[in-house]
Amino acid sequence: xxxxxxxxxxxxxxxxxxxxxxxxxxxxxxxxxxxxxxxxxxxxxxxxxxxxxxxxxxxxxxxxxxxxxxxxxxxxxxxxxxxxxxxxxxxxxxxxx
Amino acid sequence: xxxxxxxxxxxxxxxxxxxxxxxxxxxxxxxxxxxxxxxxxxxxxxxxxxxxxxxxxxxxxxxxxxxxxxxxxxxxxxxxxxxxxxxxxxxxxxxxxxxxxxxxxxxxxxxxxxxxxxxxxxxxxxxxxxxxxxxxxxxxxxxxxx
Numbered sequence: 556x557x558x559x560x561x562x563x564x565x566x567x568x569x570x571x572x573x574x575x576x577x578x579x580x581x582x583x584x585x586x587x588x589x590x591x592x593x594x595x596x597x598x599x600x601x602x603x604x605x606x607x608x609x610x611x612x613x614x615x616x617x618x619x620x621x622x623x624x625x626x627x628x629x630x631x632x633x634x635x636x637x638x639x640x641x642x643x644x645x646x647x648x649x650x651x652x
Numbered sequence: 653x654x655x656x657x658x659x660x661x662x663x664x665x666x667x668x669x670x671x672x673x674x675x676x677x678x679x680x681x682x683x684x685x686x687x688x689x690x691x692x693x694x695x696x697x698x699x700x701x702x703x704x705x706x707x708x709x710x711x712x713x714x715x716x717x718x719x720x721x722x723x724x725x726x727x728x729x730x731x732x733x734x735x736x737x738x739x740x741x742x743x744x745x746x747x748x749x750x751x752x753x754x755x756x757x758x759x760x761x762x763x764x765x766x767x768x769x770x771x772x773x774x775x776x777x778x779x780x781x782x783x784x785x786x787x788x789x790x791x792x793x794x795x796x797x798x
Contacts, residue, residue, distance in 0.1 A: 559657070563694070566661045570668055577672040585677055585722055589684050592711065593668050596691055599707065600661075603699040614695065614703045622710035629718050636725045 563604050570597030584635060584642040588628035595621040657697050664691035677722050679736050685715040 574593030577586055599618060606613040632642065639647045667687030674680040688711035696704020 562658065563661060563698075566665045569665055573669050573672050583677070585718065586672065586680070588718065589672060589680065592684065592688070592715075593672060596668065596688060596711070599695060600691065603695040603703060606699045606703075614699045615706060618703065618707045618710060622714055625711075625714045625718075629714070629721055632718075633721055633725070642725070 560604060563600055567597040567600040570594070570600070582643045582645060584632050584644050587644060588625060588632060591628060592621070592625055595624070654697070657694055660690050660693045660697075664688075664694065676734075676736065678719065681715050681719040681722065682736070685712045685719075688712055688715065 570593050574590040574597065577590035577593065581587060581590070599614065599621065602617060603614050635647055636642060641647060664687050667683050667690060671680045671683035671687055674683055689708050692704045692708035692711070694704075695707050
């Protein structure tokens with residue numbers, strides 16, 4: 556039987572790696588925002604495990620910050636579409652070297 | 653650790669993975685919303701119900717808002733008779749009896765005493781479901797008119 560901490564940490568590692576892979580591979584800005592959300596979910600899981608039985612402010616503040624980051628991502632998505640008429644991050648990037 | 657937490661971790665991670673690698677954006681958002689809600693159960697089990705409810709509402713609500721933005725931004729598409737189509741049909745068929753039950757509630761007779769009386773929140777939630785079904789399901793079924 557696998558220990559619970561190992562199991563949850565394994566799940567969070569899978570979420571983080573899948574999120575990073577989605578961010579790197581996709582050509583849709585929507586999937587980039589969702590990849591960021593997967594990474595943040597993967598970070599919240601071990602954080603909740605560490606905050607077990609304690610005051611939940613340890614996890615409440617990061618959860619609110621993560622949701623705010625996603626709202627910013629949605630705003631960026633809408634603004635990018637309004638300016639460039641595409642959601643491909645490779646086509647709208649002006650910071651590439 | 654409870655077996656339910658094991659199941660929630662596995663199902664939640666699987667839903668998020670399916671969301672990240674789904675082809676259609678709408679299906680991807682739906683899967684991500686479901687995965688976030690399931691993973692919030694794990695967070696609730698570890699860090700308390702308040703944290704779980706907060707994560708579920710913030711993440712699922714943000715994803716639904718993102719779905720609305722995506723439907724505004726995306727190009728018009730024809731209706732495809734895929735799995736999402738039949739899920740929408742199932743929700744429509746489930747929403748219709750719910751509306752009929754709400755309309756006929758005064759004449760229904762319960763065999764056992766109810767666990768609690770119907771509150772205003774119940775009616776608001778049912779209204780929200782009906783509004784979503786009435787507005788969203790025809791869009792999914794019929795596609796966007798050009």
